[in-house]
Amino acid sequence: xxxxxxxxxxxxxxxxxxxxxxxxxxxxxxxxxCLPLILLLLLLVVYPxxxxxxxxxxxxxxxxxxxxxxxxxxxxxxTFHLVIFxxxxxxxxxxxxxxxxxxxxxxxxxxxxxxxxxxxxxxxxIPWVVPLALSTLGWWWLFDPSYSxxxxxxxxxxxxxxxxxxxxxxxxxxxxxxxTWYGSPFxxxxxxxxxxxxxHELFEAAAIDGASAWQKLRFVTLxxxxxxxxxxxxxxxxxxxxxxxxxxxxxxxxxQDTTHIFATYAFEVGIQSGDIPLGAAVSLFMLPILAVxxxxxLRGVMRRNREMAAG
Amino acid sequence: xxxxxxxxxxTAAAAAALPLVHIRSAGAAGKLTLGLWDHWVPxxxxxxxxxxxxxxxxxxxxxxxxxxxxxxxxxxxxxAAEAQSKTGHDVEAFPAWEILNNQQNLEPVDDVVEGLIKQxxxxxxxxxxxxxxxxxxxxxxxxxxxxxxPSCARISVFKNAGADVQxxxxxxxxxxxxxxxxxxxxxxxxxxxxxxxxxxxxxxxxQTTDSVDFVxxxxxxxxxxMVNEKGEVSVKxxxxxQALEYMAKxxxxxxxxxxxxxxxxxxxxxxxxxAGMIFNPPSAWAVAKRDNPSVAADCWTFPTxxxxxxxxxxxxxxxxxxxxxxxxxxxxxxxxxHLAQREQxxxxxxxxSGYDIPPFLAMADLKVWEQVEPPLGTVFNYPIRxxxxxxxxxxxxxxxxxxxxxxYNRATMTTMVAKMTQGGQSMEQVLAWAQDELxxxxx
Numbered sequence: 001x002x003x004x005x006x007x008x009x010x011x012x013x014x015x016x017x018x019x020x021x022x023x024x025x026x027x028x029x030x031x032x033x034c035l036p037l038i039l040l041l042l043l044l045v046v047y048p049x050x051x052x053x054x055x056x057x058x059x060x061x062x063x064x065x066x067x068x069x070x071x072x073x074x075x076x077x078x079t080f081h082l083v084i085f086x087x088x089x090x091x092x093x094x095x096x097x098x099x100x101x102x103x104x105x106x107x108x109x110x111x112x113x114x115x116x117x118x119x120x121x122x123x124x125x126i127p128w129v130v131p132l133a134l135s136t137l138g139w140w141w142l143f144d145p146s147y148s149x150x151x152x153x154x155x156x157x158x159x160x161x162x163x164x165x166x167x168x169x170x171x172x173x174x175x176x177x178x179x180t181w182y183g184s185p186f187x188x189x190x191x192x193x194x195x196x197x198x199x200h201e202l203f204e205a206a207a208i209d210g211a212s213a214w215q216k217l218r219f220v221t222l223x224x225x226x227x228x229x230x231x232x233x234x235x236x237x238x239x240x241x242x243x244x245x246x247x248x249x250x251x252x253x254x255x256q257d258t259t260h261i262f263a264t265y266a267f268e269v270g271i272q273s274g275d276i277p278l279g280a281a282v283s284l285f286m287l288p289i290l291a292v293x294x295x296x297x298l299r300g301v302m303r304r305n306r307e308m309a310a311g
Numbered sequence: 312x313x314x315x316x317x318x319x320x321x322t323a324a325a326a327a328a329l330p331l332v333h334i335r336s337a338g339a340a341g342k343l344t345l346g347l348w349d350h351w352v353p354x355x356x357x358x359x360x361x362x363x364x365x366x367x368x369x370x371x372x373x374x375x376x377x378x379x380x381x382x383x384x385x386x387x388x389x390x391a392a393e394a395q396s397k398t399g400h401d402v403e404a405f406p407a408w409e410i411l412n413n414q415q416n417l418e419p420v421d422d423v424v425e426g427l428i429k430q431x432x433x434x435x436x437x438x439x440x441x442x443x444x445x446x447x448x449x450x451x452x453x454x455x456x457x458x459x460x461p462s463c464a465r466i467s468v469f470k471n472a473g474a475d476v477q478x479x480x481x482x483x484x485x486x487x488x489x490x491x492x493x494x495x496x497x498x499x500x501x502x503x504x505x506x507x508x509x510x511x512x513x514x515x516x517x518q519t520t521d522s523v524d525f526v527x528x529x530x531x532x533x534x535x536x537m538v539n540e541k542g543e544v545s546v547k548x549x550x551x552x553q554a555l556e557y558m559a560k561x562x563x564x565x566x567x568x569x570x571x572x573x574x575x576x577x578x579x580x581x582x583x584x585x586a587g588m589i590f591n592p593p594s595a596w597a598v599a600k601r602d603n604p605s606v607a608a609d610c611w612t613f614p615t616x617x618x619x620x621x622x623x624x625x626x627x628x629x630x631x632x633x634x635x636x637x638x639x640x641x642x643x644x645x646x647x648x649h650l651a652q653r654e655q656x657x658x659x660x661x662x663x664s665g666y667d668i669p670p671f672l673a674m675a676d677l678k679v680w681e682q683v684e685p686p687l688g689t690v691f692n693y694p695i696r697x698x699x700x701x702x703x704x705x706x707x708x709x710x711x712x713x714x715x716x717x718x719y720n721r722a723t724m725t726t727m728v729a730k731m732t733q734g735g736q737s738m739e740q741v742l743a744w745a746q747d748e749l750x751x752x753x754x
Contacts, residue, residue: 254722270391
């Protein structure tokens, strides 16, 4: 039957209806197949985001629309200035530390023969695999000023104890340290994958040309990894800015509010103090900062892609 | 009798209908869902369930109970989610400030509370401050989870410093003249000796409730108000300066880590035998009884020190509220009335070794506080008794509750102390910061 249909002249083939024509389009099929995902995104991303924006524009009792009032109010508060500073300090320092350690570990791992890499790779991934709340509790015990294992060691070698979570400087350091410990394996695994995809011939050619290790890194490895570095930094920046667990468990924002970041401050203002609109406004402050960072990072990635395509 | 097809069908139909009849009678007065606080003391949930099950059986109400933990503020998140979605439990357990935060979504319960007041007399005044809005009771004060945070001291540490806490506050219903010696000045006198003995007073200056409650009680006993009852910022006052100056002196003799204390830190310090005193309910003593019995046997609980304006004991209550979207408000009110009766309050408090404090002042004579040990009478003075001449208090009183809730939850008072003592800021810098912060709470 199908063979017979195929041999019929076009003019006597039955005309397909408009609906059938739309149905047969590839784009229609694509939309239909993506529909469940689109609905899921609408439900789990767009709706909560829109609702958060709506909430952030209400008064404290959620009975009146105040427009940008909550945002303007926050920008006038000294404590919120501190929160912006701390969020940026925490996210930028932790991402730089994670990227540097991940990059170094990936290179060290890359020179180890593949059959010996497996165990080390698995061990190094443990911090990233263990649920963050649990591992942070472990760190909290290590930092606990009264029973800290670190202080016990310091005591043992005659060094004065450190108020890891009670002193502003040390508390900030401790938060960044835990985030770096947790996030470095992600960078390592991404950079290791990128390293493995760099054609070996490039390194051979560089070696023949007499390039030093530093020159190979500077002129071969880094240019080949620039896109993956940019994407991982962007991804990590978003996740680190939105972090809640580490700060909440280690310091809950103290001492003297000097370790609060957007998420913990939003929780304290919105849920604990019963001002949900102001809490929503605090959390939305992440949006412009991350949007600007995303714009520049993704623009760089697209520019390099175009250059590579043209080249 | 011969079994015919007709009789077999009739018997089967009757058998099938039996459970339906049962279900109807079991839930004849409808359904009720409860979101109650998951008690620290494991026996607390079982005792509560037993009482509610008996009531449900008697009143033919189908009751579902969820015990929701306050660990990680899960109860606060549940309350916020149910208030937003206008659906969830019929009755919810609300921690201290949450009645005010959710007042527009709660059913007034004047009939229940007024009836109980007629029955048992005055309710703890802090309950009225926290749950009476516009002249209406918006929730029923609960005993479950309600606590005082008095002094819990090591008898031997105080004795070595020349103070006999058992003589100050004996386990008898009488006022001892020696009790008047227990003042903030006395505490400041004892603190260096306790520190010297290696058992400093573990008084938190962090941002969680134990720290806030202790500093709040101290401020009140100095007459220091952050915001007055009219809602005016009153932080730049002599009394606030006096309270801060006192704290500057005291902090020198506290453990260096008090600025990072959470609600478990002081408990751990006492239980591990590293602290001479804490401000806490008897939960720390109860854990010590299990984990470090010699420490527990050396503990004595008694009211907080008195200051120039009186003796104020931190009080942190729980409430039972009925959501306005509840579908069975009458059954909910019946149940809450039942739970607030002396018999039930006593059973619940006894099950948790006296941790729960009844909201009605007339119930401060439950037997459980006389009976628990070691040492016998250790928590006799845990509830405020008339002869203590003490006032229950919550930090930030007398500020209007919608401002006080923020002072409390943002830990403004402990942050002021930390800024001055740890941060090295001057008194005027601290007061200027507090003034700005408090003005922000007025929005």
